[in-house]
Amino acid sequence: MQEFPPLDLSAVVTTLRAAGCVFAEDEAGLLLSTADGPAELAAMVERRAAGLPLEHVLGWAEFCGLRIAVDPGVFVPRRRTEFLVGQAAALAPERAVVVDLCCGSGALGAALTASLPGAELHAADVEPAAVRCARRNVGDRGTVYEGDLFEPLPRSLRGRVDVLLANVPYVPTGDVALLPPEARIHEPRVALDGGGDGLDVMRRVAAEAASWLAPGGSLLVEASERQAARAQEALRGSGLIPRVVVSEEWYATVVIGTRPR
Structure with a gap:
């Protein structure tokens, strides 16, 4: 598992972009704001780079101004x-x-x-x-x-x-x-x-x-x-x-x- 120094936005963006994430910058910002420390950030980035939906990685989706909890295996609201x-x-x-x-x-x-x-x-x-x-x-x-x-x-x-x-x-x-x-x-x-x-x-x-x-x-x-x-x-x-x-x-x-x- 790759490790990231605290708030290393550029490294996260690079990893996500290499994995094919079109909105790598936006996703990196969300992951950084959600992760509780470098170890959790590394785990989240690894799951996202492996193809898990961003909302399942974060544990929530934004919908109509609300933060909606979205567990793995649950349909993500569009x-x-x-x-x-x-x-x-x-x-x-x-x-x-x-x-x-x-x-x-x-x-x-x-x-x-x-x-x-x-x-x-x-x-x-x-x-x-x-x-x-x-x-x-x-x-x-x-x-x-x-x-x-x-x-x-x-x-x-x-x-x-x-x-x-x-x-x-x-x-x-x-x-x-x-x-x-x-x-x-x-x-x-x-x-x-x-x-x-x-x-x-x-x-x-x-x-x-x-x-x-x-x-x-x-x-x-x-x-x-x-x-x-x-x-x-x-x-x-x-x-x-x-x-x-x-x-x-x-x-x-x-x-x-x-x-x-």
């Missing part, structure tokens, strides 16, 4: 998904009932409810590691359940949900092998693989969403631009009124389905 959270905040009524499905680290629910005083949050994920992580991030803002999609949620939520966040996997099965190694190797496949056309899980969510949403409540999912039309069809077929919002700045596509009032 910065583009902040656009989805912003759309959800614009739709949420006062004292909103929020559900975060496929919650992963719990980043979306935690970020949304941080901006919504009095919100009631329920989150769920099928991965035990994600659930443990989400419980740390959600804290006393809400409750996190372990289980598949709606299955673990309290039945009392039916017809009451104002905002349903579902950051479902939407990478087509055939494209998973094309993902960067950081995602393909170090993140759970269940958080990435969306089936043949990438929309299998989204369709499962859409099929039940109307029965959980309050009148006027909305489901928000992320998709690729080429999937947007098919995603809208699925939402429309489930009794929701669909629309698509796109951010060129974030390179993000969000499909929204609203239950008629």
Whole structure:
């Protein structure tokens, strides 16, 4: 293991750059600010140079101004998904009932409810590691359940949900092998693989969403631009009124389905 003198930024940058890290300077600064001494810094740099996602090395990811704990093996929240959270905040009524499905680290629910005083949050994920992580991030803002999609949620939520966040996997099965190694190797496949056309899980969510949403409540999912039309069809077929919002700045596509009032 290489050792680094205290605050030796240039040596860390050189090592990260040699390992192919595109943003070596920025990453070096984060590692230096997080490491508790040269020995820990050396270990962190070694893990990052070996290909571990930066967020797993640091133990956290920045999302919507929050520091979200991200354990190894847990899906790393993408910065583009902040656009989805912003759309959800614009739709949420006062004292909103929020559900975060496929919650992963719990980043979306935690970020949304941080901006919504009095919100009631329920989150769920099928991965035990994600659930443990989400419980740390959600804290006393809400409750996190372990289980598949709606299955673990309290039945009392039916017809009451104002905002349903579902950051479902939407990478087509055939494209998973094309993902960067950081995602393909170090993140759970269940958080990435969306089936043949990438929309299998989204369709499962859409099929039940109307029965959980309050009148006027909305489901928000992320998709690729080429999937947007098919995603809208699925939402429309489930009794929701669909629309698509796109951010060129974030390179993000969000499909929204609203239950008629």
